[in-house]
Amino acid sequence: xxxxxxxxxxxxxxxxxxxxxxxxxxxxxxxxxxxxxxxxxxxxxxxxxxxxxxxxxxxxxxxxxxxxxxxxxxxxxxxxxxxxxxxxxxxxxxxxxxxxxxxxxxxxxxxxxxxxxxxxxxxxxxxxxxxxxxxxxxxxxxxxxxxxxxxxxxxxxxxxxxxxxxxxxxxxxxxxxxxxxxxxxxxxxxxxxxxxxxxxxxxxxxxxxxxxxxxxxxxxxxxxxxxxxxxxxxxxxxxxxxxxxxxxxxxxxxxxxxxxxxxxxxxxxxxxxxxxxxxxxxxxxxxxxxxxxxxxxxxxxxxxxxxxxxxxxxxxxxxxxxxxxxxxxxxxxxxxxxxxxxxxxxxxxxxxxxxxxxxxxxxxxxxxxxxxxxxxxxxxxxxxxxxxxxxxxxxxxxxxxxxxxxxxxxxxxxxxxxxxxxxxxxxxxxxxxxxxxxxxxxxxxxxxxxxxxxxxxxxxxxxxxxxxxxxxxxxxxxxxxxxxxxxxxxxxxxxxxxxxxxxxxxxxxxxxxxxxxxxxxxxxxxxxxxxxxxxxxxxxxxxxxxxxxxxxxxxxxxxxxxxxxxxxxxxxxxxxxxxxxxxxxxxxxxxxxxxxxxxxxxxxxxxxxxxxxxxxxxxxxxxxxxxxxxxxxxxxxxxxxxxxxxx
Numbered sequence: 001x002x003x004x005x006x007x008x009x010x011x012x013x014x015x016x017x018x019x020x021x022x023x024x025x026x027x028x029x030x031x032x033x034x035x036x037x038x039x040x041x042x043x044x045x046x047x048x049x050x051x052x053x054x055x056x057x058x059x060x061x062x063x064x065x066x067x068x069x070x071x072x073x074x075x076x077x078x079x080x081x082x083x084x085x086x087x088x089x090x091x092x093x094x095x096x097x098x099x100x101x102x103x104x105x106x107x108x109x110x111x112x113x114x115x116x117x118x119x120x121x122x123x124x125x126x127x128x129x130x131x132x133x134x135x136x137x138x139x140x141x142x143x144x145x146x147x148x149x150x151x152x153x154x155x156x157x158x159x160x161x162x163x164x165x166x167x168x169x170x171x172x173x174x175x176x177x178x179x180x181x182x183x184x185x186x187x188x189x190x191x192x193x194x195x196x197x198x199x200x201x202x203x204x205x206x207x208x209x210x211x212x213x214x215x216x217x218x219x220x221x222x223x224x225x226x227x228x229x230x231x232x233x234x235x236x237x238x239x240x241x242x243x244x245x246x247x248x249x250x251x252x253x254x255x256x257x258x259x260x261x262x263x264x265x266x267x268x269x270x271x272x273x274x275x276x277x278x279x280x281x282x283x284x285x286x287x288x289x290x291x292x293x294x295x296x297x298x299x300x301x302x303x304x305x306x307x308x309x310x311x312x313x314x315x316x317x318x319x320x321x322x323x324x325x326x327x328x329x330x331x332x333x334x335x336x337x338x339x340x341x342x343x344x345x346x347x348x349x350x351x352x353x354x355x356x357x358x359x360x361x362x363x364x365x366x367x368x369x370x371x372x373x374x375x376x377x378x379x380x381x382x383x384x385x386x387x388x389x390x391x392x393x394x395x396x397x398x399x400x401x402x403x404x405x406x407x408x409x410x411x412x413x414x415x416x417x418x419x420x421x422x423x424x425x426x427x428x429x430x431x432x433x434x435x436x437x438x439x440x441x442x443x444x445x446x447x448x449x450x451x452x453x454x455x456x457x458x459x460x461x462x463x464x465x466x467x468x469x470x471x472x473x474x475x476x477x478x479x480x481x482x483x484x485x486x487x488x489x490x491x492x493x494x495x496x497x498x499x500x501x502x503x504x505x506x507x508x509x510x511x512x513x514x515x516x517x518x519x520x521x522x523x524x525x526x527x528x529x530x531x532x533x534x535x536x537x538x539x540x541x542x543x544x545x546x547x548x549x550x551x552x553x554x555x556x557x558x559x560x561x562x563x564x565x566x567x568x569x570x571x572x573x574x575x576x577x578x579x580x581x582x583x584x585x586x587x588x589x590x591x592x593x594x595x596x597x598x599x600x601x602x603x604x605x606x607x608x609x610x611x612x613x614x615x616x617x618x619x620x621x622x623x624x625x626x627x628x629x630x631x632x633x634x635x636x637x638x639x640x641x642x643x644x645x646x647x
Contacts, residue, residue, distance in 0.1 A: 010359030017192070017363035047279075049288040053295025054190040055279045056091070060296075061193065061303070062373075064142045066365060069303055070311030070345035074322050077218075077241025077312065078646060079253045081304040086262030088297045088639045090270035092632050095293035097540060098271045099280055101454055103289065104537045104618065108281070108386045110272050110450075117453050117538045118461035119530070121391070126465070127446075128387035130472075131274060134438070135380045136415055139275075143373055190299075196357070196364035197306040203352055204313045211309070215242060218312055221319045225326045235325035241312070245647045257506025261440060265509045268443035272450045274379040287620040290628050297635045301642060307345065314344040322347060377412055381405035440509040441479045445471030445516035452520055454540050457532060459524045467520030471512050478508055 072080040107113045111131070115124035208214050219237050226235045240246050245255035270276055283289035315322045322344050324330040334340035349361040385405040390396060396404070445468040452459045452467075478499070485496040494501050503511075536542050620628075 007355045007358070009356050010362065013356065013359030014362050014366070017366065020188070047282040047288065047292075048284060049291030050295060051187045052279050052283055052288065052292025053299070054187040056276060056292060056296035057299040058187075058190045058193070059275055059279065060087070060300075062143045065303065066197075066307055066345045067342050068142075069307045070314065070348075071341040071343075073308035073311030074315040074344035075339070075341040076238050076252060077243070078304060078308055079240075079244050079246055079258070081308055081646070082244050082253070082258045082262045083266065084300055084303045085639060085642065086266050087270055087300045088635060089263060090267055091293040091297040091300070092635065093267070094271045094277070094280065095290040096632070098277075098450075098454065099286060099289050099293075100543050100618070101538060101540065102277065102281060103283075103286055104543050109383055110274055110277060111383065111387045113538070114449075114453070114464070117535055118459075118464050119534070120461045120465075123461060123465045123468070124387055125391070126468070128383045130442075132380055132383055134442070135275075135376050136412065139376050140373065140412070140415075143376075192360075193364050194299075194302075194306075196360045199357060200349060200353060200361055201306045201310050204310045204317075204348060207352060208313045208316055214309070214313060214316065217316045218242075221316045221323060223320050223323050223325055225320070225324070225329060235323060237315075237323075243647070244643065254504055254506060257504050257510060260510040260513070261506040264513055265440065265444050265447055267447045267451065269439065272446060274383055275376055278379050278382060285619050287624050287628065290632075294628065294631050294635055298638070301638060304642075304646070310348055311341075311344040314348040315341075318347050318351065377409045380412055381408045384408045438479065440505045441475030441512065442472055444475070444509050444512035445469075448513055448516035449520055452517065453538075456521070456524075457535060457539050457541065458529055459520060460527060460530045462527045463520040463522070463524030466523055467516045470519055471516030474515060475508075475512050478505075 069080060069084070102113060105113060105116055107116065109128070111124040111127035114127060115121060205211065208217060218241060219239075221237055223235050238252075240251065245258070246253055248254040248256050280289040280292060283292060320329070321333045322340055324333055324340050330340050334343045346365075349358060353361055382405065385401050385408065389404045390401060393400065448471065449459075449464045449468050453464065481497065481500050482505075485500050
């Protein structure tokens with residue numbers, strides 16, 4: 001068993017970390033306008049590219065990455081990095097395809113975009129409820145579970161007390177400061193994560209003898225309890241451990257399914273999920289938003305070298321514990337009879353890191369946990385407030401909306417603490433597979449609908465709603481079958497139904513993607529077409545034309561409306577107010593006339609504000625645009641080079 005953290009220097013570093021994070025969170029919460037809806041949920045739409053990029057990375061990299069990715073590396077090699085590197089393409093897609101539409105439309109949430117694009121309320125309400133439930137049951141639970149694994153290994157603290165304290169501290173500055181506090185603390189936590197993980201990775205590479213030495217030592221990392229006379233592969237490292245693209249039929253991660261799963265299906269997370277997109281919606285303009293996606297794209301290259309390969313090194317250095325196959329041995333090592341690959345990263349930290357660095361790495365794990373939780377809390381509160389509470393309370397003030405969001409965060413904390421017993425009783429490996437399965441079975445219909453929404457104007461609400469619903473019902477059926485018929489242990493006969501045993505979850509994800517797209521397109525073309533005037537600026541084909549027309553129409557509308565203010569006359573002893581030549585003339589009282597004058601003035605102000613917001617949001621000089629495009633191409637080249645080396 002690894003040595004616990006008892007040295008006062010390590011404890012001091014952890015304490016200083018907590019104090020520093022709280023100070024940054026509270027200081028950033030003092031920003032002007034934090035009590036308005038835009039200030040609390042979108043940080044006033046005034047964030048710059050570097051904090052956005054760091055926040056995108058920190059929101060994604062949670063403690064489950066350090067535990068799960070390193071564990072997957074220890075158990076089966078580097079193939080899991082495909083899910084990380086696929087984000088590079090999707091972040092560029094977010095910046096260049098989706099963001100112009102999101103920023104132009106001025107939405108706060110992704111379900112709100114669907115309502116504006118398709119009309120009606122059911123698809124917005126459905127997506128808000130589904131997203132909120134998924135945050136509670138999957139993202140929060142996985143983060144909390146992974147954090148508890150490290151805390152138990154490192155400190156031996158009581159799970160409920162330690163996780164409750166982390167949740168309380170995390171929720172505190174989220175509730176107080178909103179998105180601005182989350183983004184600034186994410187920036188701090190990203191720096192801490194990168195610093196600590198780089199130092200530990202360098203030490204691990206030195207210890208094992210370098211990457212080339214690892215290629216020879218990893219295949220020999222076989223636990224001493226392995227019995228070669230059984231002719232079983234249980235406990236043996238995979239022959240294709242250093243390959244990303246693996247056999248399309250018999251491997252654990254077949255390459256065609258992995259390519260689709262890590263790109264098209266993951267589009268749900270990187271281009272349409274509230275947690276990620278909300279950071280870019282807070283950008284000062286489109287240039288800063290795109291710059292943030294490029295920064296995050298470069299950072300997503302790093303997990304292979306900082307997390308996955310160190311997990312493989314951990315197996316080499318501590319084979320009998322990390323790669324144990326005897327249930328009794330595994331139970332004594334990590335309290336999990338199914339295996340101990342999840343302790344690969346904590347084991348590396350506690351055995352390899354010197355005093356001081358252990359405390360820093362503990363802070364790294366807490367950073368990963370807290371940065372993910374803050375993002376989830378703030379985004380879930382935004383969904384609840386803007387898509388549910390605002391619908392129930394149509395006349396709610398900004399203050400009421402912000403308060404309701406803060407209360408909802410507190411409720412999420414309570415639900416998260418209540419979820420801990422279920423997390424503790426679950427097997428670590430099964431939980432990590434569970435989160436992959438949920439995203440693989442539930443996300444594809446959302447990906448299909450969002451892609452079709454921005455690319456095909458003919459798609460309507462009828463097709464979109466039933467495409468998502470039927471696709472997700474099919475995914476839930478497969479998910480239930482996975483739990484009814486769990487995967488057999490190593491060496492056991494597979495008696496599962498063919499649809500479960502023969503169809504890898506990555507292939508099933510691709511099938512759900514096509515099924516939802518087919519239903520959406522067929523139903524859309526069999527029902528009434530949408531009013532194209534109503535969806536101007538909400539598809540990729542109309543977003544730029546929308547900006548030109550908005551500038552032209554705003555000037556025309558403003559001229560007409562101001563003319564109307566001057567066209568109030570008195571006829572037959574009564575006040576007559578003419579709205580414009582395009583409207584009927586109405587006989588009104590003086591009070592009615594005053595009300596209508598006020599309404600016209602408000603409409604003029606609204607038109608001017610919308611035009612100004614559009615111009616500021618989409619403002620980008622040719623030089624900046626060229627620089628961003630160059631960096632996007634450079635990032636693509638880095639992505640291709642990495643795949644060429646490791647695929």
